[in-house]
Amino acid sequence: MPRGSKRITTKQHTSLKPTVMDSINGEALTHAESRFWNHTFSFINSMALKCAVELAIPDAIHNNGNAITLSELSAALSVPPSRASGLRRLMRLLVDSGFFAAQRSHHEEPDEEEDEVTFSLTTHSSILVKGKSECLSPFLALMLDQTLLKPWHSLGTWFKGDEPPTAFEVAHGVRVWNATGEWSEFNVLMNEGMESDANFTNKVLIEGCGELFRGLGSLVDVGGGTGSMARAVAAAFPEVKCTVFDLPHVVETFEASATVEAVGGDFFKYIPPADATLLKVGTEYLLHLYVVTKDQTSHTIMKMLRASPTPLSW
């Protein structure tokens, strides 16, 4: 025994207070391990979906009449034969998570041994087909882009200091809304991602609160991004003059119309006056959509339960 070290006798050992570990039986340990594995590798689900969107798999299935075999898919995506088994595994994973459906069909050829699987879209993947107004692919591309994933790797460091205020700044040395101003590709990714998300909430906004907008002369959407919501309000209520208010680099390419214009500025310093102010705010688990009318009454249009990464990482 090395000098200085102390032998722990059986007696000493058994006299130690029982720990949680002592009381975990084999079955519970197996559960704990499988929970641990599932949690540790849950990023695979996000990355597999990201890959499917990058390869445009939902579009390939849609363009093929919503039924495609693996070999047809490989051909449509120009995936070389050496990657065919990888593509099969990717599809299997996404079938498991409900993004695609798989149906086996028996070949009529007698020498064909394997059943061929036909993949089709499910409701979950139908919202990833590009070209439709309700398509969340740009949102996924934004949220799973390296720029927004890097802050998650800095979360531990962020917790250990008071500064800077966000994990995004720990990772990149700049605030997220300054980054969109400095990195043009990230600005496009952000604006397209946010717009695709807004296209989803527009319907609720228009159908859910028509009465609120009736009689208004003007409305300003604060942090309105590319103006998807303002345009939706203006289309449904042409008598409401809508202003999109956002940072100058976000609205610089905005195409104004008779009822929608854009103003660039910093909402901490100034907000253009209007009969009503529209604000979309995300918290940890809720998306809030507010309209504040001239008499300072705040109307909550929508509260949608959904997880948001912003309070932790941006």
Ligand SMILES: C[S@@+](CC[C@H](N)C(=O)[O-])C[C@H]1O[C@@H](n2cnc3c(N)ncnc32)[C@H](O)[C@@H]1O
């Ligand atoms: C999370 S995005 C929401 C965009 C849009 N409202 C939507 O729902 O899709 C937040 C928006 O606020 C804008 N923003 C951030 N800081 C701002 C500031 N200080 N002044 C004006 N706009 C700002 C960003 O450029 C971005 O477009």
